[in-house]
Amino acid sequence: MEACGQVDPNAIAQARCESLVLEYQTKLARYLRRMVGEAEAALDLTQEVFLSAYRMLSADPSRELNAGWLYRAATNAGISFLRRKKILRILPLDREIDASTWRVDERSAASLDLQAALGRLPSEQSSALLLTSYAGYSSAEAAAILGTTADAVRQRVCRAMRVLRSVMKENVE
Amino acid sequence: MMTGRSDCAKLETLAGAIALGEASDSERDAYRKHVARCPRCLSDFGGEREIERIMNSVALSRDQERWEPDLRANILRPRTPSVGWLWAGAVTATVLAIVAATTTPPSPPLATTPAISAREVRALAGLGTQGVVPREGRAESLSVGEATYSTAFDISVDQRGIPLHCTITRSSGLRALDQSACQAAMRGRYPRRPQQR
Numbered sequence: 001m002e003a004c005g006q007v008d009p010n011a012i013a014q015a016r017c018e019s020l021v022l023e024y025q026t027k028l029a030r031y032l033r034r035m036v037g038e039a040e041a042a043l044d045l046t047q048e049v050f051l052s053a054y055r056m057l058s059a060d061p062s063r064e065l066n067a068g069w070l071y072r073a074a075t076n077a078g079i080s081f082l083r084r085k086k087i088l089r090i091l092p093l094d095r096e097i098d099a100s101t102w103r104v105d106e107r108s109a110a111s112l113d114l115q116a117a118l119g120r121l122p123s124e125q126s127s128a129l130l131l132t133s134y135a136g137y138s139s140a141e142a143a144a145i146l147g148t149t150a151d152a153v154r155q156r157v158c159r160a161m162r163v164l165r166s167v168m169k170e171n172v173e
Numbered sequence: 174m175m176t177g178r179s180d181c182a183k184l185e186t187l188a189g190a191i192a193l194g195e196a197s198d199s200e201r202d203a204y205r206k207h208v209a210r211c212p213r214c215l216s217d218f219g220g221e222r223e224i225e226r227i228m229n230s231v232a233l234s235r236d237q238e239r240w241e242p243d244l245r246a247n248i249l250r251p252r253t254p255s256v257g258w259l260w261a262g263a264v265t266a267t268v269l270a271i272v273a274a275t276t277t278p279p280s281p282p283l284a285t286t287p288a289i290s291a292r293e294v295r296a297l298a299g300l301g302t303q304g305v306v307p308r309e310g311r312a313e314s315l316s317v318g319e320a321t322y323s324t325a326f327d328i329s330v331d332q333r334g335i336p337l338h339c340t341i342t343r344s345s346g347l348r349a350l351d352q353s354a355c356q357a358a359m360r361g362r363y364p365r366r367p368q369q370r
Contacts, residue, residue: 010292010296013296014296017296017297021244025242025243025244026240026241026242029240029242029244030235030238030240033240039240039242042242043242043244043247044247046242046244046247047244047247047248047297050244050297051289051293051297054293054296054297055293099359099360100356100360103239103240104338104339104355104356104359105237105239106237106238106239106240107335107336107337107359108233108234108237108337109331109333109335110230110231110233110234110237111234111237111238112335113230114230114231114234129231132193133192133193133228133231133232133235134231134235138193138195139189139190139193139195151186153189154185154186154187154188154189154190154192154193154195155185155186155189156189157189157192157193158185158186158188158189158192158218159185161188161189161192161224161227161228162217162218164227164230164231165219165223165227168227168230171333
């Protein structure tokens with residue numbers, strides 16, 4: 001169909017992007033904060049996700065962009081960030097928890113245990129755990145986002161849970 | 174009694190299904206029966222109740238989160254890219270070029286370190302997001318001149334030495350100073366409580 005009327009495609013892209021930001025900025029930023037363990041980086045990565053959303057919508061204002069697309073882009077951004085960080089600093093797997101990432105009222109023992117476990121997990125396991133028990137997707141939905149099978153997601157969640165379990169045990173002793 | 178290795182291999186998927194609350198009655202049954210006769214799996218994965226308890230702690234952590242970031246404030250924040258990021262950006266640009274040449278849309282980007290054009294900054298910064306929510310946890314510069322201020326606070330620490338709460342018991346009169354004193358105290362390291370008995 002030919003473009004009809006004089007509506008500026010950038011204005012449409014901006015309006016659609018705005019509604020996505022309103023609905024998902026907090027969810028994606030919290031998801032990424034858990035995944036990378038840093039608030040500042042999480043915010044920058046969230047921005048990257050919305051920037052690519054905006055670019056896609058500028059190119060094609062009628063394009064369908066749903067939550068699954070946003071979470072997939074966020075997951076890829078998080079994985080790529082962790083990979084860069086690992087290359088640059090040769091970090092040990094067991095990362096220190098950066099206290100400034102967490103507000104005072106968010107620093108419960110459960111929350112810190114979860115973060116310690118996430119820091120030890122390979123990103124395919126941490127993203128499986130976060131997409132399901134954290135973002136609320138079923139294993140089938142998370143599988144679609146991650147490009148794998150529901151059984152693989154369940155298996156990754158199980159492995160993630162075992163690490164969390166051992167972190168919790170260490171800290172109780 | 175021994176159980177086959179293949180049974181044990183399937184148990185991860187079953188335990189994952191239980192963890193996600195997706196297991197059917199027959200799957201739960203199969204799990205229970207297996208761990209009842211396989212001590213190694215029981216110690217590896219835990220019983221159903223324990224799996225549920227661990228997953229509840231994840232939900233609890235999520236529900237405790239209060240962070241409400243504002244993207245618009247972030248995009249306007251001045252930043253200086255480090256050498257590492259520039260380097261990573263160059264690599265990403267190459268990867269993106271390859272991806273662009275070989276893949277079919279729509280696939281999300283391979284996480285970029287994008288250069289943002291002035292138009293895009295204006296567009297994103299102009300979004301009507303939450304507006305005035307202040308950024309949490311960001312260091313604020315505080316100049317108090319020559320005067321001396323003091324803040325008294327109580328800090329409670331759990332058995333591991335992790336600070337739990339900070340309460341101002343005597344304010345300096347400057348809210349920002351009180352806050353930063355507490356923030357500094359919460360970042361501190363404290364000794365573990367010695368084991369009793």
